Amino acid sequence: xxxxxxxQDYNIENIKSVAVKYPFATIISAKETTPFITHSPLIFRxxxxxxxxxxxxxxxxxxxxxxxxxxxFQGPQTYISPSIYTTKQLPTWNYIIxxxxxxxxxxxxxxxxxxxxxxxTEFLETPNQHFKLSLDDPRMDRLIPYIHCFExxxxxxxxxFKLSQDKVPVDIENAKQELIRNNQESVADFVNxxxxxxxxx
Numbered sequence: 001x002x003x004x005x006x007x008q009d010y011n012i013e014n015i016k017s018v019a020v021k022y023p024f025a026t027i028i029s030a031k032e033t034t035p036f037i038t039h040s041p042l043i044f045r046x047x048x049x050x051x052x053x054x055x056x057x058x059x060x061x062x063x064x065x066x067x068x069x070x071x072x073f074q075g076p077q078t079y080i081s082p083s084i085y086t087t088k089q090l091p092t093w094n095y096i097i098x099x100x101x102x103x104x105x106x107x108x109x110x111x112x113x114x115x116x117x118x119x120x121t122e123f124l125e126t127p128n129q130h131f132k133l134s135l136d137d138p139r140m141d142r143l144i145p146y147i148h149c150f151e152x153x154x155x156x157x158x159x160x161f162k163l164s165q166d167k168v169p170v171d172i173e174n175a176k177q178e179l180i181r182n183n184q185e186s187v188a189d190f191v192n193x194x195x196x197x198x199x200x201x
Contacts, residue, residue, distance in 0.1 A: 006166060009159030016157065018098035019073040020044065023124070025100075026072040027051070029062035036062055042071055042152070043123045049100060049152040050107075050116050060148045064106045069152055073098040078182035080164065085171045092164070094179050099158040107149040114140050116149055 009015055019025070023041045030036065036059040042049040049071060053059065063069065075096035082089045107113055114135055121133040133140075164175035 003160060003162070007160060007162045009161045011159070012157055014161075015098045015159035016044070018075045018096055018159070019049070019071075019100065022073050022075050024073075025049075025051070026074070027059070027063075028070045028072065029059060029067060031062055041120065041124065042073075043120050045116070045119070045151065047154060049102075049154060050120070050149070051152075052113070052117065052120070052147050052149050055146055055148045057148070063104050063148060063150045065104065067104050069102065069104050071100045071152060073100070076179050076183045078179050080175050080178055084174045084178050085167065086174070087168060087171055089167070089171070092162075094162050094164060094175055095160070096163070097160040099156075099160070100152065100154045101156045101158070102152045102154040104150050104152055107151060110141075110144050113144055113147060113149040117147075 019042070023043055025040060025042045027038045027040060027042070028035060038053055038057060038059045040051050040053050042051040044050075053063070075098070077093065077095035077097075080092045080094050082091055107116065117140065118133045118135055121131065122129070125131055163179075164172050167175065
């Protein structure tokens with residue numbers, strides 16, 4: 001089977017923790033041979049995942065009752081150079097990814113939609129809570145007609161954690177440190193470069 005078992009994580013809490021820490025999901029549905037892909041945060045409500053997208057998004061048609069859907073949560077990932085190992089190895093790529101597969105239920109009640117938006121904001125503002133969204137904010141009522149709210153009843157979680165598990169302990173530790181270092185160092189330079197090119201083009 002692929003991927004190899006030693007690259008899979010079967011602990012549901014470990015897998016869910018990826019979705020909690022990296023809630024900005026890639027949401028995938030298919031209609032016949034046409035894939036629909038949307039990027040949006042999803043948060044937990046009990047064991048279900050709740051999200052909102054623009055009503056004009058063509059994906060909305062497939063984010064209604066009973067349609068199957070997969071959400072992908074991508075954690076840290078990086079190229080691993082053989083130079084970091086103490087043993088002779090080939091180049092590889094390490095990553096932490098969670099897949100959630102299930103069916104969708106549309107949330108249509110305006111009050112439930114507003115409550116889900118408040119809950120999502122509270123979660124995303126954690127831990128400092130610099131902003132609090134109020135249910136009685138008049139902007140909320142004006143926004144509701146433009147939002148499609150849905151929840152995913154997750155039927156299967158899959159964890160793909162490729163972390164050099166087949167290497168000796170010292171090389172596993174080296175790969176872990178490389179994963180941390182590369183993610184910390186690469187983000188600032190890349191974002192600065194993209195902003196400069198995007199806003200000055």
